[in-house]
Amino acid sequence: MENVGFILSILLAALLFYLVVLVLLFLPVAWKWRERASWRRGEIVMGLLPLLVWLGLLLIDSGNKSMANLGVEPLYLGIVVSVLGWMRVSLAPYVRPERLSIVLTVAGACVAWLLWWKVPGLPE
Secondary structure, three states: OHHHHHHHHHHHHHHHHHHHHHHHHHHHHHHHOOOOOOOOHHHHHHHHHHHHHHHHHHHHOOOOOOHHHHHHHHHHHHHHHHHHHHHHHHHOOOOOHHHHHHHHHHHHHHHHHHHHHHOOOOOO
């Protein structure tokens, strides 16, 4: 039972790191350009799916990942998802929003998988 609490606290810390980076990097852009790109409710998936893919892969097989990975990889993922959000805002007038959102969501999930796969276990 102690392990469950420990794992949940680690996952919450990873979520916090991810959300802090995401809010600091993307929220100002989304707010400033809110007239340029209209957001739909379903597009929240673009920000959540990459994190869920990364967490799912981590829970299935952590391999040689260490505690340092849980601090660093969510930061990288937050930066990537923020860049995808910037792309969503900048390309909104030129590409249909439905297609763009799907492409960027799939790209975010692929980056989450690559991040999990390519980043080696970091020293603690």
